[in-house]
Amino acid sequence: MKKVHRVTDLKDCLAEERQKSRQIGFVPTMGALHDGHLSLVKRCIEENDVCVVSIFVNPTQFNNKADMETYPRTPEEDRMMLEAAGCNYLFAPSEKEMYPEPDNRTFDFGLLSQVMEGAFRPGHFNGVAQIVSKLFDALGEGINAYFGEKDFQQVSVIREMVKQLDMPVQIVACPTLREVDGLAMSSRNRRLTDEQRRKAPLIARTLAESRRLAPDKTVSEVIDFVLNTINNEPLLQVEYFEIVDGNTLLPAGHWKETSYPVGCIAVYCGEVRLIDNILYI
Numbered sequence: 648m649k650k651v652h653r654v655t656d657l658k659d660c661l662a663e664e665r666q667k668s669r670q671i672g673f674v675p676t677m678g679a680l681h682d683g684h685l686s687l688v689k690r691c692i693e694e695n696d697v698c699v700v701s702i703f704v705n706p707t708q709f710n711n712k713a714d715m716e717t718y719p720r721t722p723e724e725d726r727m728m729l730e731a732a733g734c735n736y737l738f739a740p741s742e743k744e745m746y747p748e749p750d751n752r753t754f755d756f757g758l759l760s761q762v763m764e765g766a767f768r769p770g771h772f773n774g775v776a777q778i779v780s781k782l783f784d785a786l787g788e789g790i791n792a793y794f795g796e797k798d799f800q801q802v803s804v805i806r807e808m809v810k811q812l813d814m815p816v817q818i819v820a821c822p823t824l825r826e827v828d829g830l831a832m833s834s835r836n837r838r839l840t841d842e843q844r845r846k847a848p849l850i851a852r853t854l855a856e857s858r859r860l861a862p863d864k865t866v867s868e869v870i871d872f873v874l875n876t877i878n879n880e881p882l883l884q885v886e887y888f889e890i891v892d893g894n895t896l897l898p899a900g901h902w903k904e905t906s907y908p909v910g911c912i913a914v915y916c917g918e919v920r921l922i923d924n925i926l927y928i
């Protein structure tokens with residue numbers, strides 16, 4: 648695996664790969680890699696000739712300074728995991744490399760970036776769009792880019808960004824990987840204390856139970872069930888739980904309003920903010 652820090656070096660390496668007609672696949676990450684990331688890398692390797700993984704903790708997508716500072720960073724472990732997984736290029740730029748000057752672009756993704764995560768993390772998706780568009784530019788045309796469905800809204804926003812900027816990139820959304828007790832894999836899980844870690848799987852368990860109950864309940868009954876069950880646990884506090892149409896992200900008042908109902912949740916477990924989602928079909 649070759650480690651590259653500069654955009655120009657990455658472009659040079661990929662130009663050589665393209666000369667050999669190799670298909671390039673890309674997995675953008677913020678590091679602190681876990682098996683969820685590795686499942687994206689594995690899929691990227693299966694479906695492409697060349698696999699590029701980026702590690703960059705992007706400052707512009709954090710609306711909370713403390714969250715940015717405490718975001719886990721494990722560069723050496725990450726490098727070893729990627730090497731073992733068979734990644735070809737690790738792109739690990741500095742902040743100066745990605746933002747030689749401030750990025751003042753403002754994107755308009757309408758509702759897609761205003762609801763749920765967008766409402767509770769103002770500016771977050773603008774920052775995601777800034778960095779992902781820069782990374783896509785660095786990777787060049789015709790790539791396949793892999794994202795986890797745990798960040799359901801992020802995938803919708805990135806698809807919209809690619810459409811608006813007319814970027815020749817294929818977005819591939821991959822299923823959420825879970826720990827054996829159901830907790831969605833996340834870099835943030837490492838920040839949970841032992842006790843919080845024991846309680847956190849209630850989020851996924853409750854979502855799964857709500858799907859089992861859904862055929863006999865209204866949307867608002869399912870929402871109440873999820874909110875009450877999770878908030879009943881003193882170590883967990885739901886920030887939002889919404890059942891939305893998976894394409895528009897508009898709240899679904901009734902099951903018949905959408906053929907693609909998805910429940911999206913954010914929960915505080917102490918200081919750690921966890922997200923998850925479930926499909927109700």
Ligand code: PAF
Pocket residue numbers: 675676677703705708775778779798801
């Ligand atoms: O999902 C993430 O880890 C980040 O939001 C991403 C896509 C790497 C952009 O910084």
